[in-house]
Amino acid sequence: MSGATGPVLRLRGVRRAFGDHLVLDGIDLDVAAHEVVALVGSSGSGKSTLLRTVNLIERIDDGEILLQGRDISDPRIDADAVRARIGVVFQHYNLFPHLSVLDNVTLASRLVHRVGRAEAERRGLELLASIGLADFARAFPDRLSGGQQQRAAIVRAIATDPELLLLDEVTSALDPELVGEVLALVRSLADRGTTIVMATHEMAFARDVADRVVFLDAGRIIEDAPARQFFEAPREERTREFLTRFRA
Amino acid sequence: MTDSTDARTATTDAWQPSTIELERRSFRRRQTGRSVLVSIASTLAIAALLVWALVGSPGWTRVVETFFDPQVAIASLPRVLEGFWLNIQVLFFASIGVVLVALLLATLRTLRGPVFFPLRALAAGYTDIFRGMPVLIVLYLVGFGLPGLDFFPRMPVAFWGTIALILTYSAYVSEVFRAGIEAVHPSQRLAARSLGLSHGQTMRRVVLPQALRKVTPALMNDFVAMQKDVGLISVLGAVDAVRAAQIETAHFFNFTPYVVAGLLFVLLAWPMIRFTDWVSARMRAREQVGSIV
Numbered sequence A: 001m002s003g004a005t006g007p008v009l010r011l012r013g014v015r016r017a018f019g020d021h022l023v024l025d026g027i028d029l030d031v032a033a034h035e036v037v038a039l040v041g042s043s044g045s046g047k048s049t050l051l052r053t054v055n056l057i058e059r060i061d062d063g064e065i066l067l068q069g070r071d072i073s074d075p076r077i078d079a080d081a082v083r084a085r086i087g088v089v090f091q092h093y094n095l096f097p098h099l100s101v102l103d104n105v106t107l108a109s110r111l112v113h114r115v116g117r118a119e120a121e122r123r124g125l126e127l128l129a130s131i132g133l134a135d136f137a138r139a140f141p142d143r144l145s146g147g148q149q150q151r152a153a154i155v156r157a158i159a160t161d162p163e164l165l166l167l168d169e170v171t172s173a174l175d176p177e178l179v180g181e182v183l184a185l186v187r188s189l190a191d192r193g194t195t196i197v198m199a200t201h202e203m204a205f206a207r208d209v210a211d212r213v214v215f216l217d218a219g220r221i222i223e224d225a226p227a228r229q230f231f232e233a234p235r236e237e238r239t240r241e242f243l244t245r246f247r248a
Numbered sequence B: 001m002t003d004s005t006d007a008r009t010a011t012t013d014a015w016q017p018s019t020i021e022l023e024r025r026s027f028r029r030r031q032t033g034r035s036v037l038v039s040i041a042s043t044l045a046i047a048a049l050l051v052w053a054l055v056g057s058p059g060w061t062r063v064v065e066t067f068f069d070p071q072v073a074i075a076s077l078p079r080v081l082e083g084f085w086l087n088i089q090v091l092f093f094a095s096i097g098v099v100l101v102a103l104l105l106a107t108l109r110t111l112r113g114p115v116f117f118p119l120r121a122l123a124a125g126y127t128d129i130f131r132g133m134p135v136l137i138v139l140y141l142v143g144f145g146l147p148g149l150d151f152f153p154r155m156p157v158a159f160w161g162t163i164a165l166i167l168t169y170s171a172y173v174s175e176v177f178r179a180g181i182e183a184v185h186p187s188q189r190l191a192a193r194s195l196g197l198s199h200g201q202t203m204r205r206v207v208l209p210q211a212l213r214k215v216t217p218a219l220m221n222d223f224v225a226m227q228k229d230v231g232l233i234s235v236l237g238a239v240d241a242v243r244a245a246q247i248e249t250a251h252f253f254n255f256t257p258y259v260v261a262g263l264l265f266v267l268l269a270w271p272m273i274r275f276t277d278w279v280s281a282r283m284r285a286r287e288q289v290g291s292i293v
Ligand SMILES: Nc1ncnc2c1ncn2[C@@H]1O[C@H](COP(=O)(O)OP(=O)(O)OP(=O)(O)O)[C@@H](O)[C@H]1O
Pocket: A018, A023, A041, A042, A043, A044, A045, A046, A047, A048, A049, A050, A169, A199
């Protein structure tokens, strides 16, 4: 890991097409350590695809993805090891229904990072307690509300101290009254200095928590600006259109 | 961000059912009482009809003598039981073998990538052949064919019978496993891989446990089917319950030993059948609860 000062994540000319549908059209993006970057854009603009390529779930057709300065899009790299360094939370919480909440949270520590069960559970319980779910540690996920499940999924993703956390619309499957608790957790992670890239439709939240906002349209980055500037004085005409549509 | 758990239990303590609810309950009780009476009456009527038809038939006494002779039953029981012990042993080893081979086959068929094509094709061919071929023919081929190769050390016929059952049933059971694996939502696999779990770890720790849960009733059904088919190893000459009954039948000039053997198989299968029904019913109930919320 040479890049102590370089960006945690760097994308260079990342391209991905499904058939002749170009979904990512030469994406350049840098994410510095402790930075929170919000990806916004209309449905189908390629936000999820972008996050999936970073997590090596989706292959890219061209370009480079560098994690701590190393090219992880190189097919010779150990993809499992890379994924283990990146935490991901999906729109649908995807907890494992056959495992207790605590086992969900500790699974990767135990299997991938070879942490002993006692140590993993101590840390897992600590994390669950920090989000008020200690009482549910031994319960199965279906006993939890949607918001509780999503928070447990976030805790599962950070239990192994990933270098980068990817969040894909973590609140859009939730009832409005449950959104707040999940956003509060993301905010506290951001405050603690976690490096986060999140796709979101929550503009107010992006403005509040993100350092930078990246506007994606039809697979291209149209605007990449500090959050305040992005919302108050967007440079691009297309960004302005997008924002007015959201305010309406 | 702490959750208060008190709020949802507070109201349940002081609750008394309303008069409307009490009236509904007494109606349901009356309703249940009446259906119990109706079912008892109809069962009795049908039983009476059956007994009358059987006992009234001209050959009844002869059939009773040749199939239900208590003395023959008692005299043949030790031998038949001894044979039945062999069936149980075969069943035990065959079940273990079936689960292992079927898991292997099912996993092979889910492997992706061109490297694994030969393995996938092999597994697919295997299941196609052994699901299509009658058990009896597999038994003959394995029981008389494989020892004839003089390649394997000498083994008792029950061993070859066990192998034949494993071949046939693992083909069926692997399909059940495969259906279960495919019924696990792809997002589960995705979530596991995103955590850094390898393909194998994902399979073992995330996909298979969920798949097995989904197919438990189907698996138990196949197990019950195999419980009966262990009786077929008698065609190879193994002295199991069926073969012992055959010997005893010849000895007593009476078919009662077959009935004894048959009853033993029913007794063995019965708890499993009831258990299967119970598990299926429970799963159905759980799914219904899930579909309401
Ligand atoms: N596996 C795939 N095969 C074909 N097309 C795909 C595939 N995955 C994504 N796409 C297409 O890529 C485009 C971008 O999808 P993506 O999910 O990245 O959008 P998004 O910005 O996340 O949208 P949303 O806000 O609705 O989540 C869509 O048009 C989608 O149909």
